[in-house]
Amino acid sequence: MRPDALAQEVAKRLAPVLPEAAGLDVDAIAALLAPPPKPELGDFAFPCFRLAKALRNAPPKIAIELAAALADAGDDALIAEATPAGPYLNLRLHPHEAARHLLAPWARGELPEHPRSDQKIMIEYSQPNTHKGFHVGHMRNLCLGDSLVRLLRATGHEVIAANYLGDVGTHVAKCLWGLEALVDEEPPEQGRGEWLGQIYAKAAIQLEDWETAAKAGDEAAAASYAAARERMSVILRGIETRDPTYYELWQRTRQWSLDAFEEIYEWTQVEFDRVFYESEVDEPGLKIVDEFLEKGVFIESRGAIGIENPEIKHMPFFMLRKSDGTGLYATKDLALARMKFEEFGIDRSIYVVDARQSDHFKQVFLTLKKMGFAQAELCEHVGYEMVELPDGAMSSRKGNVILFRALREQLASSLEASFFHAFRGEWSDEEIDTALHQVSLGAIKYGMLARDNNQKIVFDMAKWTEVQGGDGGAALQYVSARTTSLLRKAAERGMTIDEGLLTGETATQAGTLGEIAERALMQALIGLPGSVAQAASTLRPSILCGQLYGLAKAYNRFQQECNVIHQDDPGVVQARLLLVKATQAALGWGLSLLGIPAPERM
RNA sequence: GCGCGCGUAGCUCAGCUGGAUAGAGCGUUGGCCUCCGGAGCCAAAGGCCGCAGGUUCGAAUCCUGCCGCGCGCACCA
Structure with a gap:
């Protein structure tokens, strides 16, 4: 059962x-x-x-x-x-009979059953660039991808969680140029990855300013801009040809970023099975261009190589090699796709990338198909809209970018001030820190997942960290903590659930669980497995968020209207304890599929 | 111009493989603490579901056309 x-x-x-x-x-x-x-x-x-x-x-x-x-x-x-x-x-x-089929399995810790699929799915997500900052915007992708991995695994699929790091390209050159041209200070001991990202932002702004001024006729700016570009292509070539001066610098700084990402994934509790690097598909991409140019699949146009995809009316030419002979983002994507197909034998390939790239992926998938990869049919792009701040879009020029470290610290301090400060002294510092971490994860992940993929998200620190009421991760975790707390209080009074009720051998007492609040709560439990299945099949975690929110609300109402412990009739106590235990298990399971921990106490 | 997405309560959004009286949160107003965590609960007010047609027994949901907003459209990633 x-x-x-x-x-x-x-x-x-x-x-x-x-x-x-x-x-x-x-x-x-x-x-x-x-x-x-x-x-x-x-x-x-x-x-x-x-x-x-x-x-x-x-x-x-x-x-x-x-x-x-x-x-x-x-x-x-x-x-x-x-x-x-x-x-x-x-x-x-009959509520007591329904309870035997519904509540007992949840309370025993069993999970909904799904036929095991033999389909092997790869989900590619996160894909941050080295040498650049990791900010709240990147969190949406990370939370979404991670939740999809969890949802598909929970519904019987084999899933490979893949990351694809942008460790080569012009952004690297910009950053390294900024490092030599704009910075005097030594790199800090801590947080070098983030420091590097700030230098990238500084460099990008400077280059943009020069370019703008040059276009307006400023000759000094034009000269500076030209010199910088020349310098960047020297750096880029140096890395490519493995000139020790540049190659070693690239490796060292690249590692700073990788270390920063490692810290982020550890904090967010996200794990990858395979990490790809753009640097490993750079050359294979260019080989593919040669190979398929020869086969006549690709053509030349104005000195560049690409493919005609007239099926995509507004952008019929898909460029794969620039006239200077270097590859593009798209070139690497082809090589990466081939690697995924051939090395991992996957049956379905999911790309979690923001919605602005939907045309790009249409081109990639169509091109793969014309290259003869049948698996192109099983590729899909999961797009999502942008993350903005209450004062508008993030931009390094405006200086309103919330980088990871600041995000983590602000989440913790905001939760401390609004909620956890009351427990200082009463709980150990360690216990409070654990809860702060867990609730920070709840706030950020639920915030990123509760909105539909194609809806913009406004990240509002103050709103997201409210534990009180409303539709937020912290509020759901709070409900989960209440169930745990109630069961603990009951156990302290020697009230535990009878073994027979848990195994389902005996039914709960006739006449129990008939209150509207109890029925409504059971209904929310009935609906959970279906919501999980739907969230997984449509690749939309927001569906699960909605169901869990409903479950939490139903529980709040139940606990308001139906006292569990102070009952004369032990049959009522037993039935309600079973309901609470089932809710605790179901809510914990649902939260886990969003990557959100359920705190013991908060 | 072409393509993609969005438009539902004052604000932020669910609901969109058609189906019961269109639902939440925030905000506003009014109630509920001898009791397991009141950081909760109950109630009220608030809707030409962007507009106009069409399909259907039935449309917020599907189709067509408009309007408004956002994003993308050859040598960036």
Whole structure:
């Protein structure tokens, strides 16, 4: 018995009374069962629209006939009442019996079951550039990719979590040029990766300023700009030809960035199975260009090499080698894709990259197809919109970029000031630090995931770190902590859940779990596995966020209206403890799929 | 110009593989602490679902056309 089996049980009872002409088996019936709009109406609703054609009857009449047929079948252990309501047949279950199928498995720590898929999926995400800063904007990609990995694994898929680091290219040259031309100071002992990113930003702004001034006729600026560009191409060539002066500098500074990324992934609790580097697909990319130019798949145009993709009307020429003979981002993507196909034998390839690149990926996938890779059909781009700040878009020129370190510190200090300061002295510093870390993760990850992928996100530190009320990660974690706290208090009074209830051998006492708040909470639990499945299949964690938020709200209402511990009837205590335990497990599981830890205490 | 996305309550957003009276949070107003964490709960006010057609028994949801906003469109990544 699994926590998602209740709908199946109901469908089994429903199947015998459905006319054969309906053509629905138990699985199909279970899939149709939906939650009624209000828990007062019942625990499941069976919509009769689809049956209308097969049965040549109006949906409301079908609902009436089904209700009668169920009544004729006699008393049922599970279904207490079937009420036709327009085109729907509402089913109310015996709560104590539903609990055995729903709550006991959750409380035992079992998880919804999914048929194991033999499909091997690679999800590529994060992809930060070395020599540049890692800021809140990059967090969206990281949280999204990580959650997709977790969701697909939870729904029975084999997933390879892949990162692809941009360790070569003009941004590296810009940064290294800035290092020699604009900086006197020595690199700091700590946080060299971030320091490097700040130099990149400084260099980019300087170069842009010179370019703008040059266009306006400023000759000194034009000269400076030309000199800088010349210098950058010397640096770039030096790295390429492995001239020790430049190659060694590149390696050393690159490592600073890699160390910084390592720290970020450790803090965010994100793990990758494979890390690709742009530097390893640079040459293979150019070889692919030669290979497919020779095969006649690619063509020359104005000195550059590329492919004609007239299918994409607004951008028919997809450039793969510049007229100076060097490759592009796209060139490397082709080589990387080939490596993914051939080295890992993947069946599905997911690219988590911001939505502005959707044209780029259309081109890449179409090109791969024309190159003869059947796997191109299984490539998909998961795009997402940008992260902005309350005062608008982030830009290093405006100086309003929130880099990782500042983000981490501000999250902690904001939570400390608004919530955790009250526990200083009462809890150990270590315990508070752990909770601060966990709740920081909850705030940032939920904030990044609760919004639909194609919706812009405004990162507002003050709002996201509110533990009180509202729809936020910290608020969900708070509810989880309440369940744990309640179970702990109960245990201190010697109240634990009977073994028989957990195993499902005995049912909860008849007459328990009938309150509206209890039913509503059970309904939220019923819906969770379906939401997880939907979030995974549509690659949209926001669906799960919504369901978990509903679950948390239902629990708050339950705990408000239904006292658990101070009850005269031990049967009521047992039933409610089971409900709390199930909620704790389900909420913890759901949060884990978002990459959010469930604090023991907060 | 072409392509992609967005447009739902004062603000921020769910709902979009068509289906019950379009829902939340924030804000506003009014209630609820002898009781397990009140950092909670209950209630009220607030809607031409951008506009106009079409498909359908039924449209916020699907189709077409407009309007507004954002993003992308050859040698950046």
